[in-house]
Amino acid sequence: MGVAFNKPNIVLVRGSYHTEGERAVPVYNYKPFPEHWNRPAGCLITRVKAVPSVKEEENDFYWWTDCEFLPNNDSSMVTSCSAFCIQPSQGLTSSRAIQPGKICLFDLSGDKNIKCGYYRQASVASFPKLQPFPDGENIVYLGSTCDNIKLMSLQRSTFLSRAQDVYFRAYKYVSVSPSGCYFAIMARTSKQYQYELLIYHSNIITRADSIIDCYKINSEFKGSRLNLEHTTCKWSPDSLCVAAGISHGQLIIVSRRSQTCLCDVFSDVIPNTCLSRATTFDFDPKSCHQVVAVGATNRFLYIVDVEEGTVLCQTEEVCGDHAIDVVRFSCDGEFVGVALKNFTIQLFSPDTCCLIFRFSMKDSLLSLQTSMGPHASILNLTFTSTGQQAVTSTADGYVSFWQLPRKLELQFICKFKILSCVSLDRVSRLPLPPRLKDYLLSLPTRM
Incomplete structure (x- = not known):
């Protein structure tokens, strides 16, 4: 790949400063997805409203919904949503009747009922996006004023403000690095609607470590006067690079150290097409x-080597007749999930781009309606640590749990039995060969 291969080290996140190449992990044991929820592959497990306390109005709202599992915990999930009205210009206007961005914590570990905790004081930005902190005890999100980010404790409901902006930039998206050391923030400036990628140290409040002008890398990477675009940024598994995408179709990979562009994907590697949505890319774990x-607008899935600037593989035919809404790797990188606008979920091999499994959400939920206009039907797709369950958040304000094919390999079963007894930060102390420790920790293996 052109550089030395250095695997991240596992460190204890609580009360420690991390150095290059380290990765933060929770200090609790693995919590499995409850066995009593298991269903046949492709079937709906259960469905919940992202924020149960929000009453549905008579109007037909577009619900911007998000969901994420907590790290090393397949029985707990954080959710949020906001209601919007679709304007003739296809823009989204926040509903004044419903408070946006409330946060809920769902616990599926009970024998019969799903418990839901509601954080009354927490309020996410209009387009809510939640990311669990690597310790599993906190979540990171944009504040409601869009000029700061919040770090909230799930247990104590305490809040810390981080990365407050003093230059009148509007924060649009935040992502925390796997090391727990850095925040990456997509910020829209007042200068010709351009975007900057800000890198903050997690302990710094007002001064950014790096400010990367996305417009200087790609002149198409900028917003519009109507502010209709959406942006996303994601950290690489080694916390050294950040990928930044915009719904206009551009995707750039930048180095945190050098603050330079490692790859402009659609200019350098995949010409004549563009990013399907701001959410249709992901790093291979x-x-x-x-x-x-x-995932591109031509409805193909590509696996790209961003250092060599080459396509490693691509799907033999288009993924479907509808646009790609979300692309997401499983936690162990064994497959990459593709969610289509018509509610079809497909799983592909990242090595060959061969189809592994597919199902249609409409087979179980006949009432699902494809969103009108350019807006996505599926806002997020995520997987449990085992990769045996998928969760989708949709524009109707609901979060749906789906059963994927069960894995019966002995090594796989032993892995999660061990992690149920030993926390991730203690795996390195086990009397096991290094390769087995790497397997337990799901560390990168591609040279």
Whole structure:
């Protein structure tokens, strides 16, 4: 791949400063997805409203919904949503009747009922996006004023403000690095609607470590006067690179150290097409930062080597008749999930781009309606640590849990039995060969 292969070290996140190449992990044991929820592959497990306390109005709202599992915990999930009205210009106007961005914590570990905790004081930005902090005890999100980010404790409901902006930039998206050391923030400036990628140290409040002008890398990477675009940024598994995408179709990979562009994907690697949505790319967990999966407007899935600037593989035919809404790797990198606008979920091999499994959400939820205009039907797609369950958040304000094919390999079963007894920060002390420790920790393996 052109550089030395350095796997991240596992460190205790609580009360420690991390150095280059380290990765933060929770200090609790793995919590499995409850066995009593298991269903046949492709079937709906259960469905919940993202924020149960929000009453549905008579109007037909577009619900911007988000969901994420907590790290090393397949029985707990954080959710949020906001209601919007679709304007003739296809823009989204926040509903004044419903408070946006409330946060809920769902606990599926009970024998019969799903418990839901509601954080009354927490309020996310209009387009809510939640990311669990690597310790599993906090979540990171944009504040409601869009000029700061919040770090909230799930247990104590305490809040810390981080990365407050003093230059009148509007924060649009935030992502925390796997090391727990850095925040990456997509910020829209007042200068010709351009975007900057800000890198903050997690302990710094007002001064950014790096300010990367996305417009200087790609002149198409900028917003519009109507502010209709959406942006996303994601950290690489080794915390050395950040991928930044915009719904206009551009995707750039930048180095945190040098603040330079490592790869402009659609200019350098995949010409004549562009990013399907701001959410249709993801880093391969098996690589440090070299491999990225990309869903394009031509409805193909590409696996790209961003260092060599080459396409490693692509699907033999288009993924479907509808646009790609989300692209997301499983936690172990064994497959990459593709969610289509018509509610079809497909799983592909990242090595060959061969189809592994597919199902239609409409087979179980006949009432699902494809969103009108350019807006996505599926806002997020995520997977449990085992990769045996998928969760989708949709524009109707609901979060749906789906059963994927069960894995019966002995090594796989032993892995999660061990992690149920030993926390991730203690795996390195086990009397096991290094390769087995790497397997337990799901560390990158691509050279």
